[in-house]
Amino acid sequence: MATTDTVERVSALEAEKYRYGFSTDIEMDFAPKGLNEDIVRLISAKKEDPEWLLEWRLKAFALWQDMPEPTWQKPDVPQIDYQDVYYYAAPKKDGPKSLDEVDPKLLETYAKLGIPLKEQEVLAGVEGAPRVAVDAVFDSVSVATTYRKELESHGIVFCSISEAVKTHPELVKKYLGSVVPYSDNKHACLNAAVFTDGSFVYIPKGVKCPMELSTYFRINAQETGQFERTLIIADEGSYVSYLEGCTAPMRDENQLHAAVVELITLDDAEIKYSTVQNWYPGDENGKGGIFNFVTKRGACRGRNSKISWTQVETGSAITWKYPSCILQGDNSVGEFYSVAITNNCQQADTGTKMIHIGKNTRSRIISKGISAGRADQTYRGLVRVLPNASGARNFTQCDSLLIGDKCGAHTIPYIESRNPSAQLEHEATTSRISEDQLFYCLSRGIGEEEAVALIVNGFCKEVMQTLPMEFAVEAQKLIGISLEGSVG
Amino acid sequence: MSDNLLQDLLRQRGHSGRFEPQEALPTRKAEAWKYTDLKRLEKFGWSVWLAEDSHGVSTLPDAALKIEGAINIVLVNGFLDRDLSALDHLPLGLSLEAGPASEAYGDGFTERLSDALTQEELTLRVDAGKTIEAPIHIHHITWGADADAAITHAARVTITLEQGAEATVVESHVTASGHGFSVPSLGVSLGENSRLGLYSALMERAGSSQIGLADIGVAKGAVLDSFILSIGKGLARREVRLTMAGERGEASLSGAYFGTGDALIDTTTFVTHAAENATSRQFFRGVLDDRSRGVFQGKVLVREGAQGTDGQQQHKAMLLSREAEVDAKPELEIYADDVQCAHGATVGALDEDQLFYLRARGIPEPQARALLTQSFLIEAVEHIARPAIRDVFRDALAYRLEGDLV
Numbered sequence: 001m002a003t004t005d006t007v008e009r010v011s012a013l014e015a016e017k018y019r020y021g022f023s024t025d026i027e028m029d030f031a032p033k034g035l036n037e038d039i040v041r042l043i044s045a046k047k048e049d050p051e052w053l054l055e056w057r058l059k060a061f062a063l064w065q066d067m068p069e070p071t072w073q074k075p076d077v078p079q080i081d082y083q084d085v086y087y088y089a090a091p092k093k094d095g096p097k098s099l100d101e102v103d104p105k106l107l108e109t110y111a112k113l114g115i116p117l118k119e120q121e122v123l124a125g126v127e128g129a130p131r132v133a134v135d136a137v138f139d140s141v142s143v144a145t146t147y148r149k150e151l152e153s154h155g156i157v158f159c160s161i162s163e164a165v166k167t168h169p170e171l172v173k174k175y176l177g178s179v180v181p182y183s184d185n186k187h188a189c190l191n192a193a194v195f196t197d198g199s200f201v202y203i204p205k206g207v208k209c210p211m212e213l214s215t216y217f218r219i220n221a222q223e224t225g226q227f228e229r230t231l232i233i234a235d236e237g238s239y240v241s242y243l244e245g246c247t248a249p250m251r252d253e254n255q256l257h258a259a260v261v262e263l264i265t266l267d268d269a270e271i272k273y274s275t276v277q278n279w280y281p282g283d284e285n286g287k288g289g290i291f292n293f294v295t296k297r298g299a300c301r302g303r304n305s306k307i308s309w310t311q312v313e314t315g316s317a318i319t320w321k322y323p324s325c326i327l328q329g330d331n332s333v334g335e336f337y338s339v340a341i342t343n344n345c346q347q348a349d350t351g352t353k354m355i356h357i358g359k360n361t362r363s364r365i366i367s368k369g370i371s372a373g374r375a376d377q378t379y380r381g382l383v384r385v386l387p388n389a390s391g392a393r394n395f396t397q398c399d400s401l402l403i404g405d406k407c408g409a410h411t412i413p414y415i416e417s418r419n420p421s422a423q424l425e426h427e428a429t430t431s432r433i434s435e436d437q438l439f440y441c442l443s444r445g446i447g448e449e450e451a452v453a454l455i456v457n458g459f460c461k462e463v464m465q466t467l468p469m470e471f472a473v474e475a476q477k478l479i480g481i482s483l484e485g486s487v488g
Numbered sequence: 489m490s491d492n493l494l495q496d497l498l499r500q501r502g503h504s505g506r507f508e509p510q511e512a513l514p515t516r517k518a519e520a521w522k523y524t525d526l527k528r529l530e531k532f533g534w535s536v537w538l539a540e541d542s543h544g545v546s547t548l549p550d551a552a553l554k555i556e557g558a559i560n561i562v563l564v565n566g567f568l569d570r571d572l573s574a575l576d577h578l579p580l581g582l583s584l585e586a587g588p589a590s591e592a593y594g595d596g597f598t599e600r601l602s603d604a605l606t607q608e609e610l611t612l613r614v615d616a617g618k619t620i621e622a623p624i625h626i627h628h629i630t631w632g633a634d635a636d637a638a639i640t641h642a643a644r645v646t647i648t649l650e651q652g653a654e655a656t657v658v659e660s661h662v663t664a665s666g667h668g669f670s671v672p673s674l675g676v677s678l679g680e681n682s683r684l685g686l687y688s689a690l691m692e693r694a695g696s697s698q699i700g701l702a703d704i705g706v707a708k709g710a711v712l713d714s715f716i717l718s719i720g721k722g723l724a725r726r727e728v729r730l731t732m733a734g735e736r737g738e739a740s741l742s743g744a745y746f747g748t749g750d751a752l753i754d755t756t757t758f759v760t761h762a763a764e765n766a767t768s769r770q771f772f773r774g775v776l777d778d779r780s781r782g783v784f785q786g787k788v789l790v791r792e793g794a795q796g797t798d799g800q801q802q803h804k805a806m807l808l809s810r811e812a813e814v815d816a817k818p819e820l821e822i823y824a825d826d827v828q829c830a831h832g833a834t835v836g837a838l839d840e841d842q843l844f845y846l847r848a849r850g851i852p853e854p855q856a857r858a859l860l861t862q863s864f865l866i867e868a869v870e871h872i873a874r875p876a877i878r879d880v881f882r883d884a885l886a887y888r889l890e891g892d893l894v
Contacts (some may be wrong), residue, residue, distance in 0.1 A: 072519065383833075387810065402825035405792070411820040417835040420807035424835040426818070432825040 031088035037061060040193050043088050047162045050169060053176075060182035060192035067186045074378040075318045077291070077349035080256060085196045087227070103206040150210070156240075157202040158213055161229050164200035171202055175233055179262040179299045179326070184405065187258040188295040191227045195260070198228035203238035203269070207322070211470055228259040234269035236302065241272040243471055257316075259294045267302030267329065274467055276475050279315035284373075284485070286345025289317025296323035297353075300332035300361075308335040309352065310466045314476040314482040317346060322380065324353035327361035327389075334363040338464040339475070341456075341482045342375030342407070351381035351413075356389040356422070365396040368460045372403035372486035380450035386421040392422040400430040401459055401485050403452065453480035463476060493530055497640055498604055500536035505604030506595075514597050521597075523783040523815040524725055524754045529697055532638035534669050539607055543631045545572065549664040553689050555880050558625035558658065565631055566610050566641030566670070572627075581618030581653070585611045589644050594715060598701045598727050602673040605642035612657070615837040616650035616679070623685075623877065624657040630692065632666015642671035649682035649710075656685040656874055667695040667722070674702040678710035680734065685874045686714040686728070689884060694749055696722035701729075706766070708734030713873040716743035717881050718753045719888040720756040725754035725783075732759070732766035732794075742771040744868040744885060746861075747780030747812070748892050754783035761789065761824075765796035773868035775861050776812035777892070786831070787819040794824045801831040806838065806864055808857070858893035 027033035031042050040061045044054040069080075151158050157168060165172050182192035203209055234240055244261075257279070263271050273296075282289025292315075298307035309323040319342075325334025338350035354363035363383065371377040377400070385392045411428045433455055441451035456479055457464070464472050494513050498504040513529065514521040543564045548554075554676050561584065562572035568586040578584060589606040614620055632639050647657055661670065670692075678684050692698060698720070706712050730739055745753040753776075759768045774782045788799040803812040818831040838860050846856035865885055872878040 058593045312510075400820075400822070402822065402827075405795070407825070408821070408823045410822065411818075411831070413816075413818060413833070415816040415818075415833050415835060416813070417805075417807060417815075418813045420810060420812065420837045422835065423806075423837070424833075426816075426833040427830065428818070428820060428821055429830040430822050431828055 015189060016111055031086065033086055034083040035085070035087055035194065038084040039087050043194055043196060047086060047165070049165065052163060052173060052440045056182065056195050060189050063183055064186065064189040064193055067189055069187055070481045073320060074349045074376065074380075075320060075426065077318060078128045078292070082190075085256060088196060095175065112308035125184075147171070150467040154207050154210065155204040156207060156209055157200065159200055161195075161198045161200045168200070168202065168435050171233060172200065172231065173379040175177075175231055175262065175264055175413040177262075179264060179297045180260050180295050184295060187293040188260050191229060191258045191260045191295070194461065198230045198259070199232075200230070201232040201240060203234045203240045205235045208238065209240040211245045212243055214239045214245065226257045226259065230259070230261040232263045232271055232273070234265045234271050234305075236266045239270045241274070241468060243274050243468060245276045245471070245474070256291045257293065260325075261294065261296040263298030263307055265298070265300050265302055265305035265307055268304045269302060270306040270308070271298065273323070274299070274471055275313075276377045276471055276478065277311065277313045277315050277319070278478055282317040282342065284344045286317065288440040289346070290315065292316035292319045292321065294321040296321060297326065298324070298334070299326045300329050300334060302329045302332070304331045305329050306335075310337040310463065310468070311339070312463070312467070312478065313338070313340040313348060313350060314478045319346075319348040319350055322351050322353055324355070325363065326355045327363065328357045330358040330384050331360045332358055333361070336365045336367070338367045339370075339460045339463045339479070340368070340377060341479060342372070342377045343482055343486050344373040344375060346375045347377070349378040349380055351379045353382040354384070354394060356385045356394070357382075358389060360391040361389055362393045365394070365398070367398040367464050369398070369400040369409055369461055370376065370403065370459070370483070371400065372483055373404045377406040378412060379428075380412045383416070383424055383426070384412040384414075385417040385419050385424065389419050390421045392419060394424045396426040398428040399459070400428075401456065402432045403483070409472045449484060450480075452483055452486065456483060470478045493534070497534060497536055501605055507604060508602045518597075520756070523781075523785070524723070524752060528723060528752075529669060532667070532669070532695070534638045534640040536605070537639050537641040538878075539567065541565070544633070544816075545569065545629060545631050545664055548572070548627065549629060549662060551662040551664070551691065552627055552629070553625070553658070553660040553662070553691070553880065554656060555623055555625050555877070558623040560625050560627060561610070562627045562629065563610065563643050564629045565639055565668075566643040568607070568610055577722060579620055579622065581615040582620050582624070582655075583613045583615075587611065594703075595769060596727075596730070598671075598699055601699065602642055602701055603672050604646065605671050606644045606673065607642070608642040609646060611646050611648075613648045614653040614655045617652040617675040619654040620656070622885060623656040623658055626657065626800070628659065628661040628670065628672055628818045629664050629872055630662070630666065630668030630670060630696065631664045635666060637666030639666055642667045642673070644673045644675070646675040646677075647686070648677045649679050649684050651679040653679065654683040655706065656687075656877065658687045658689070658877060660689040660691065661698060661720070661857065662691050663693040663696055667693060669697045670700070672698065672700045674700075674704075676702065676704040678704070678706045678712055680707045681709040682707070683711045684713070684731050685877065686712065687877050687881065688716045688874065689881065690716070690718040690720045690724045690726065691884070691888075692720040692722055692724065693757070694721035694751075696720065697726045698722070699728045700724075702726065703729045704740050705731045706737040708763070709736050710734065711737070712739040712741075714739070714741050715869070715872045715881065716755065717869070717885060718745035718755065719885060720753070721749055721751050723752045723754075725756065728755075728757045730757065730759045730768065732761045732768060733763055735763050735765050737763065737766040739767070740769045740771075740871060740873070742769070742868050744772070744865040744872040745747045745774040745782060746865060746885070746888060747774070747776045747782055748778050749780060750778075751780040752783070753780070754785075756783070756785040759788045759789070759799065760791065761797040761799060762791050764794060766794070767798040770803075771868055771871050772800040772803040774803070775808060775812065775865060776805065776814055777808040779809070779811040781812065782814040784814075784818070786817075787821065788829055788831070790822040790824050790827050790829065792823040795826040797827040797829065799827070799829040803831075803833045805835045806861070807835065808838065808861070812871065854893055858889050861875050861893060862889050
């Protein structure tokens, strides 16, 4: 009796801790498990790829087979059985034409998640609801794309990448793989071979995108890795803010997520890319959880262009990514703002690369890492100034906070300068939560967990401020949830 | 000569140590050698200096660093020269012996290279509670029979300070003739509550290469003050492994470097905090001119349980030329929570405003540049705790800058 009671209570706790841990039963159209050239061809055929894209995938696949697994990272990555993964899984129905046609169960899932699928309000006629266009990705295929009309009126293209291949082949062909070539790294190479979906954004010359663009990724079917590919092009003088948020159902199997995100800004253009990542981190003992191995890179090709990455990483068993900026255009600007929280057995190896090529290029890196429980976290970053980047400027600040004596926090920056007029500054600190601050909160009747959440939120403030409003609220809550059980 | 330089050296030495039969020098693919290319070593046909070889050094060369009142110990091509060394009247409490080399520490390439090439080991010991007032100056001299001679040698010096002992050791590296590829190693042990000043001056000529290693252990309550002045014109890599092994140990590890021509100056530090409440301070400054290259790889590791650690590191570099390059990789690896660790790294250029200020007061540009460079580097030299050594190092740096910048 007592045992059953305990079991029930524990499982109730589990469900509470990972609020978003449930799955929806929807018929899936699977390709068989495993990866070989036929699967690549099948994915390509399902996606109705043009010939050049199939060739590109096959080249990537051939190279991937010979590529060794990287070993330089800090996290302990278990051997991944690539043959035990489904590479293609899509909702069975044909692409719906409107929201009404969307599988109601899917909408239910989003509703349960509490994701602000804002257009529901808009559809219900709520005036003044914030306008957020959502290209929702459900197991690799975009099933609902809203606000198309309004965006179209500005000439903005916001659709799934497979659609873009058909409707804007010239743009996709020109830019796909131009920032992250298929040969870049093992995981990006795999992505190039098997990517099934993702978003495509094109902002035409001089257009300021009138709303925040957002994509909600969810990994739903058991054992389907996600291989998203996102391509965002901001043409001369344009601006776009793009939000990416992730939640995933609770699973025991490790799930591989190897996405690629490519950003391109031309003269005077700006892209702001924000991520809140809250994939299932595994349980307290490190069982299960998502492998988040993502290649994100932006190229500031034009003069005076700007790319800004903001990320709040609280989920995944292993987070391994370096959103980067290649600052080619003169006077271009790259920014990286990051909060990474690891608790229990989570591992993270994240940071950025800023490659200064053009004159007077500037970059700014603010990274806040919080490690608790038995978690291990690494900031790894590169700032490289090439000989022609006269007047280049970088400022980097990496702060780590440790909660508990079993966790680790590491900082590995690489700073390379080949231009005498460049100014680079890097500083890093590691410390624990101040006893004074904690005492102050406790003496005012604030519970210990709440106090920690408060202090950590303060520690991360500089980064949180760069998030769009609604994301910031969500991210603040996430910080509290992620650190539950880390004190006391 | 074979195309594998490492194997060629091992053959000459007649001892391959812990190297695999086909193993070669590390390339830049190896993380620890990412920024330091050893290809330049292949420009010369190195001959390993053996115990039976005899040199022609009769007095200290002009290039040697001079310290007033010091006990001079002279090693030529890796071997103690008894005639040139002041061994007769060593102060009480100091002992010095030369004998066959012992096996060293660790599995890194540099440790293994040192193990394989070292033939003689100099052992320096200060008895418990004794203070040696006079600085002990160990001269490492490379001598070749002619200007084209390329000599490989490896000396090992171990320094042991027993409990409560105190000493000042300077080790300097200069070229008398020819050029050298040297692999000096230092094994230093600070006993409880001992105090050591350990100062290195790397001043070898162009074409020379050095891959040096210092392995230092600091016991409970001991205090280390150390400095590396790297102003040679060839390749100079110095790896320092510093372990804070006892509670409340204190270590200051600082340095200044100046590169010209094709110089490559590499400072690679690895500070491990293995005990509670120990303090380590690193303060490095570097200036690179011409096509020279500076590398700073500094790591602070705080082991689990090393609570109360205070580990600070700073590296600032300045580039004076369009072709110069600096690469820095400061690193923190921390497994304890009650710590204060920080590192800072900056790279920049001479301040144009300051330059303008000096020129406006009639100081010609070369002198103005030299002055500013000097003041930038001297900030590091100021960290030397022993005033007499600080003055000598400041002068050596000034002399080097004057010779090059003015």
